[in-house]
Amino acid sequence: MKNKLKVYRAMFDFTQEDLAKKIGVSRQTINYIEKGKYAPSVLLALKLAYVFNCKVEDLFILENEDLKQEDSLIFQGGE
Amino acid sequence: MKNKLKVYRAMFDFTQEDLAKKIGVSRQTINYIEKGKYAPSVLLALKLAYVFNCKVEDLFILENEDLKQEDSLIFQGGE
DNA sequence: ACATTTTGTCAAGTATTTTTGACATGAATC
DNA sequence: GATTCATGTCAAAAATACTTGACAAAATGT
Numbered sequence: 001m002k003n004k005l006k007v008y009r010a011m012f013d014f015t016q017e018d019l020a021k022k023i024g025v026s027r028q029t030i031n032y033i034e035k036g037k038y039a040p041s042v043l044l045a046l047k048l049a050y051v052f053n054c055k056v057e058d059l060f061i062l063e064n065e066d067l068k069q070e071d072s073l074i075f076q077g078g079e
Numbered sequence: 080m081k082n083k084l085k086v087y088r089a090m091f092d093f094t095q096e097d098l099a100k101k102i103g104v105s106r107q108t109i110n111y112i113e114k115g116k117y118a119p120s121v122l123l124a125l126k127l128a129y130v131f132n133c134k135v136e137d138l139f140i141l142e143n144e145d146l147k148q149e150d151s152l153i154f155q156g157g158e
Numbered sequence: 159a160c161a162t163t164t165t166g167t168c169a170a171g172t173a174t175t176t177t178t179g180a181c182a183t184g185a186a187t188c
Numbered sequence: 189g190a191t192t193c194a195t196g197t198c199a200a201a202a203a204t205a206c207t208t209g210a211c212a213a214a215a216t217g218t
Contacts (some may be wrong), residue, residue, distance in 0.1 A: 001122055004109035015194060026177055031196065036174055041205080043080055046141045056135035062125045090179065094164060105207055118206055120174080164215070174205065183196075188189105 002061045005034045008052045037070040081140045084113045094118045102126040 009019055016030045023044065033040050040048075042056070049056045088098055095113070099106040102123065112119050119127075121135070128135045 003126070017194080027195090028178085028197090029176055032107070032176085035196075038198095039120045039122045041118045041175075042121045042135065042139050043118045043134070043141075043145065044175095045121035045124065046080070046139060047145070050141060050146070056121065056124070057128070060121050060125060062129060064121075066122060066126070067129070095162080106165090107167085107208085108206055111206085114166075116167095120205075124204095159193105160218085162215100162217075164213100166211105166213075168210085168212105170208090172205100172207070175203080177202070178200090179198105181198085183194100185192100185194085187192075 001036070001066050003034065003036065004059055004076070005030070005048070007067060008048075008054070008059060009034075012052065019048075019051070023068050064068060080115070080118060080145050082113065082115065082140060083138055083140070084109070084127070087127075087133065087138060088113075091131065098127075098130070101130050 009016070014022075016034070017027045020027045020030045024047075025044065029040075029044075032038055033044075039060075045056045045060060048059055052059065088095070093101075095109045096106045099109045103126075104123065108119075109125075111117055112123075120141075124135045124139060127138055131138065
């Protein structure tokens with residue numbers, strides 16, 4: 001899963017700390033999410049999308065890898 | 080945060096177990112999310128939206144409460 | 159009424175996210 | 189070259205998500 005947090009943050013000219021305060025988390029959390037160290041909760045994701053006035057899908061992008069792995073029979077679609 | 084998982088599941092005529100298998104989690108996880116016992120990761124949310132061919136925002140709905148609480152100065156908007 | 163499937167729930171354990179506090183780096187300013 | 193600000197990172201703890209296995213309640217089908 002990729003994310004465009006850094007880009008959106010730049011568009012709005014927010015520092016990581018600005019953003020952290022806006023959505024009520026620590027600066028490190030923003031940093032870690034931005035660097036892809038972990039995937040936030042959907043609650044956080046929705047708040048981020050709210051702040052940036054965009055969709056969750058604009059910020060967080062599923063990759064094929066995310067769909068393959070699983071036990072899932074449905075996924076591991078095409079190349 | 081509300082969610083419309085049950086509704087979408089009904090629309091697609093999936094059981095909790097069907098859905099669980101599709102996205103590669105346990106049935107209980109689906110059940111707990113559906114009952115609002117906890118908020119999934121954005122990764123799970125994206126997969127759910129993918130399966131239902133909809134937006135994360137269609138499945139998970141922020142409520143005013145979610146925005147108030149915070150230390151955030153930006154939120155606690157209107158009534 | 160009985161069997162089956164689906165859902166709700168519990169408990170205990172593992173994994174992941176989030177927090178706090180701290181420190182190092184690079185860029186910009188003075 | 190010292191100061192400040194934004195970012196990257198580490199480590200340890202707290203909180204939350206997720207797993208497995210199991211069982212009861214509710215709904216569905218015969």
